[in-house]
Amino acid sequence: MDLKWNTPVESLTKSEISRIFVLTVQLCQEEFGPPVAGKIPSLKIRPRSLCVCAGQYCWVKNQITVVIKQNPTLRSLIDTIIHEYVHSVQDLDMYFFLEEVFGYRSNPLEVQAVKIAEKWRTPFLRAIKSQEKIILQKNHRIFD
Ligand SMILES: [Zn+2]
Numbered sequence: 001m002d003l004k005w006n007t008p009v010e011s012l013t014k015s016e017i018s019r020i021f022v023l024t025v026q027l028c029q030e031e032f033g034p035p036v037a038g039k040i041p042s043l044k045i046r047p048r049s050l051c052v053c054a055g056q057y058c059w060v061k062n063q064i065t066v067v068i069k070q071n072p073t074l075r076s077l078i079d080t081i082i083h084e085y086v087h088s089v090q091d092l093d094m095y096f097f098l099e100e101v102f103g104y105r106s107n108p109l110e111v112q113a114v115k116i117a118e119k120w121r122t123p124f125l126r127a128i129k130s131q132e133k134i135i136l137q138k139n140h141r142i143f144d
Pocket residue numbers: 083087110113
């Protein structure tokens with residue numbers, strides 16, 4: 001995989017997206033701790049969605065949904081995965097109460113998820129790229 005910031009997500013296969021998800025979530029777990037649900041969230045890939053959201057975290061299923069249409073580039077994909085993972089480690093009991101008080105965008109739980117994703121998407125993409133390189137080198141050694 002030749003991964004760049006502007007790599008179109010639509011050009012990636014489902015298994016490549018899953019691999020990026022697994023690597024991103026691993027980094028999230030190291031950095032932000034395990035989800036409240038105890039185990040790593042599962043991934044659901046949707047080509048498009050009726051709402052404008054790029055992703056969603058469902059705490060009932062402990063599942064992160066990624067909407068391909070709303071994540072045109074690798075940058076937004078990784079941002080979305082981090083954002084939704086942050087929701088998985090937050091105490092979401094107050095989520096809807098806070099939304100009523102502050103609205104969606106100013107909900108402190110949303111503000112925190114946006115900030116953390118912005119801060120970590122660049123170092124995480126770098127880490128994913130270097131990990132991919134190591135895997136490629138290992139494969140070369142196996143096949144050479
Ligand atoms: Zn959110």
